[in-house]
Amino acid sequence: MQMTSNSTVKKYLKAAEDAADEVQRRGKHILPTVSRLLLLSTYLEDGVRMLTHWSMQANYVSREWNVFALLGHLFVLINMICQLVGSGLVLARVQVPIACAILGGNTLMQIIVYKIIFEDFSYLLRLVAITGGLLLLYVESQNEGRVVFGGLPSISENKPKRWLQLSGRLLLVLMLVSLVRFHEGLDILVSLISLIAAALIAIGFKTRPVALGAAVLLFVLNLFSHPFWSFTEKHLEMLRDFVKYDFFQTLSAVGGLLMIVAVGPGDVSLDQRKKDW
Template sequence: MSRQQEELMSKAEDVADQVLRHGKHVLPHVARLCLISTFLEDGIRMWCQWNEQRDYISATWGCGWFIGTLFVVINLVGQLGGCIMVLSRQQVPIACGLLWGIIALQTIAYSILWDVRFLMRNLALAGGVILLLAESKAEGKSLFAGLPSMGENTSKTYMQFSGRILLVLMFLTLLRFEFSFLHIVQNLIGLLLIGLIAVGYKTKLAALVLVVWLTSMNLYFNAWWTIPDYKPMRDFLKYDFFQTMSVVGGLLLVVALGPGGVSMDEHKKKW
């Protein structure tokens, strides 16, 4: 990297640090809200489309009315209950377990396991939930400052690493393999950003830029509120919109928490 590039990168990091310094008290709350938004929306949808969801599961799996109803109840209670626990900061590890269970259940029930694009999105969502758990461990540690960690730092470090790696899968699903100059530039910049986040180099800056990028793309491509209620496309766009918002929330947690011990940023401190 040339000296001019290093100076430019340093200035960009200074701007990012200023933004984070002014928003450090708000950022974690916004990150959590964004991250659980897809679960919150889906839980509300289960309530509003109770009969449709029950009948879909019953018809798809031939499991009958009772199992279909049980599926809707588990999704409704698990998602809304988990969201309330996360936002109130009560029993967050249990809430994360509930949300992971919902991701696994829906991956099987909706046959997402065989669709690479949607599977990668669900894995990215699971990565965001891992970061929620890592954040709760950081909060727990701060309550008992000065006491031995009993290996807690190690588990938190690897959770941050695995959550970070899973989050970048979302952006891979947004790459557009069209041979136009604009798409090639978008793909190259996107791959550079997710590469930086994956290895943990200039992580906060890269994650912050990717947050702006994903949010802009989400508002442009998934503007579900512009589609009339009676069109099926509205539900598809809404699904994509809130899943992307959840990954944005995960990236904001990366910004708030940092990359963790398994990262180039952390190793640079030891050089």
């Protein structure tokens, strides 16, 4: 009975791995583009939000930090420029490392200015997870297989890249950890699936199929958990903005998971160890 159960699990794991490889193979040109767009969606949405909610954001900063109104407006301006310019550079594939640094620095600035580290731990996890996606975006932008000595491949390993890829993977799974809520029924099931997926992606085991499955799960949950389009009444406009922000944050994490499918787990993973063996 135990052998039959193990055989069934292996069969499903193999089917999932084949499906992920097929997605990666067929979408090798479009998958990185889609993952980049999704990953940047929260920065694009929030950059536009800074413009449309300028006074509200500036007043919040000046009130919370007890500073001159001019500094509040300066923060909103810097926030908007960093997010829109950084995203634009990535989408144009121009100076991507610099763009990733700009977006990462902007995320850190938001954590400090909005005092997120002291107020909402789950929200903090989501922001940090998105910075993991930025690390993977940086890795994806780097040229692989550099050649030396008249076309002979270099045998030296790119150690910074492998550790950046690992760090991006570890940070990104924090989005799955933020879903953990052992309340009742479906919440418990989703929490267990999220924790298992986070653990497998973190150690790099069956990374592509697990990341693909987690991306699909996160996308579906996002549609049901953050339906900002349903808040049509005027008095619910502020609530709609909060839900909309959460929606695009989660969408960015979906993009990060798809980036894992596109670039793979990297050298520091069990998947790579299996290949080496």
